[in-house]
Amino acid sequence: MKISIISLGCSKNSVDSENLIGLLEASGVEVVSDVGEADVALVNTCGFIQPAVEESVNTILDLELLKEQGRLKKIGVVGCLVNRYGDELKQELPSVDVWAKAEEWALVARSLGLVPAAEPVRGMLSETRPWSRYLKVGEGCDTFCSYCTIPSIRGRARSIDIPRLSSMASDLAEKGAKEICLVGQDLTIYGRDLYGEPRLRELLSELDRELPRDVWIRLLYLHPSRIDERFIDFVAGHERILSYLDIPVQHVDPEVLKRMNRPSDEEHIRRIFSYARKADPFFALRTTIMVGFPGETESQFSKVLDFLEQAMIDRVGAFIFSPEEGTPAAAMEDRVSSEIGEERYRRLMELQSEISLERQKLFLEKKLRVLIDEIDYEDDTAWGRSYREAPEVDGLIGISGGSVLEEGQCVEVRITDAAEHDLFAKIAGE
Template identity: 90%
Template sequence: MKLCLISLGCSKNSADSENLIGLLEASGVEVVGDVDEADVALVNTCGFIQSAVEESVNAILDLELLKEQGKLKKIGVVGCLVNRYGDELKHELPSVDVWAKAEEWGLVVRSLGLIPEANPARGMLPETKPWSRYLKVGEGCDTFCSYCTIPSIRGRARSIGIPKLSAMALDLAENGAREICLVGQDLTIYGRDLYGEPRLKELLAVLDRELPRDVWIRLLYLHPSRIDERFIDFVAGHDRILSYLDIPVQHIDPMILKRMNRPADEEHIRRIFSYARKADPYFALRTTVMVGFPGETETQFSKVLNFLEHAMIDRVGAFVFSPEEGTPAAAMEDRVSPEIGEARYRRLMELQSEISLERQKLFVKKNLRVLVDEMDEEDGTAWGRSYREAPEVDGLIAISGGTALEEGQFVEVRITDAAEHDLFAEIAGE
């Protein structure tokens, strides 16, 4: 059996897809990267927001058409969309052969007429770069933001134990990983369900001690309310734990934060970002901001712009509020019009473009250690990332004269120029 797995959505979904691929391969399935080569195709869906739902549905419809044309024998739908809309989907899409919720990977294998193997090795998606891998520390979320569907889709927070995560990280390193990105809905609550209190620092200390010295550890998705000065000092004090924190604030105004069901502590948010800047002016900070939340006034939106200017955040992901079915925020009054939401989004991103460029220019004439991601053999340029660039979401560093470099290796470069998203460099010493 030749099977193609289409993985949509976030990095956590990518980790899920690779676990499923490992189980499929251990069960005797040949996983291929092109649906045209496959007998069976599965799509691991995302159901977080409506745009992701639409992307997932379109991918399913494409597979349905291929099955109708006789190009696929079976098709399957797995993951978050099934968790959120499973009964409706099964009624609307009777030609789908395999249905499974997120993490029901054994059911997928059994639905294909195979017997799941115990303790399979993790697989890899065709697009995965083996030197940069995601390690999911748990599942679900206990925060219950009023706009978010994750708790209803994925359930309450469930952590993976430290010994198992350590073994998983070592396995990734043994298979070529030079960067391990820890992901979860919120890393700051890691371990609370297992140990009675969060144990993220303990997990990081174990990984720092046990992983080979040439492996980076990157932290993604940290709730600001549980980040303090001691945690920032902890990260800054460990060389292999990159000085890069992804702390989605969503907003800064206390009233909007309260309506979002997030801690309404503007002072704390401002303080931790300011502390990170003072602890290390080159600390890489990323955040996510939502505009157009119900009730947001122009004054409240302006506070977000003020925060970005003062915090000098390296990179910002922004999006306009989307009223997701079943969430408390979807029923809130005082809805901001889509036109105003889009206009605020554009204003925010224009400001952030200026801030990002200013931050980028700080690194001109400085040396950075870069992990090479890809090569352009035509012009001899190598593209890579330093501690400041997370895979997929941030910019890249273009290294001129990189023909002798190899993908997956570390190289010391000297930054020669800066743009809003990307940096330009030459190999240090040349």
């Protein structure tokens, strides 16, 4: 039996897909990257927001067509969409052979007539770069933002213990990982369910001790309310832990934050970003902003623009509020019109483009250590990332004369030019 897995959604979903691949391979089947070569196709779905739901449904319909044409024997639907809309989907998609919620990987194996392996090893998606891997520290979320579906889809926060995570990280390093990105719905609450209090720093200290010295540790998705000056100093004081923090604030106005069911301490948000800048002017900061939340006024939105100018954030991901079925925010009145939401989004991104370019120019003529992701041999250019660029979401560094390099190699470069998202460089010493 040959099985192909289509993985949709976020990096946390990619980890799930690789865990499923590992289980299936250990259970005796061949996992192939091309659906055209497979007997069975499984889609690991995303159900976080409506565009993701639509992408998942369209992918399922494409697989149904392949099954009708006799090109697939079975199809399966697993993951977040099943958690969110499982009963409805089963009625509307009767040709689907396998259904399983997120983490029900043993059920997938049994549904295919396999005996689940007792101790599977994490597999790898065909698009995964072996030198850059994600390590999911837990599942679920306890924050309950009023606009978010994650707690209803994935449940309460459940952490993986420190010894197990240390073992998993070491295994990734042995398989060639040069960069390990820690992910979870919110890293700052890691361990609270297991140890009675958050233990992120203890986890990081353990990884710092156990991993080879040339492996980067990158932190993604940190709730601002639980970031303080001591934590910023901790990160800045550990060379292996990259000076890069992804802290999604969503907004800064106290009233908007309150309606979002997020801590509404605007002063704290501004203070921690300011502290990081003072601690290290080259500290890489990323955040996420939501515009057009119900009731957002022009003056409240202006506070966001002021915050961006004050904090000088390197990277910003912005999106317009979307009412998600079943969330408290979807029932809120005083909706912001789509026209106003789009106009605010445009203004925010225009401002951030200027800020991003200004931050990029700080690195002209400086040296950076870069992890090579891909090489364009025709253009004689290598593309990679430094500590400032997280995989998939940030810009890249283009290195001229890079065809002499190798993918997965770390190299020191000198920055020669800067654009809004990307930097350009030469190999240091040339």
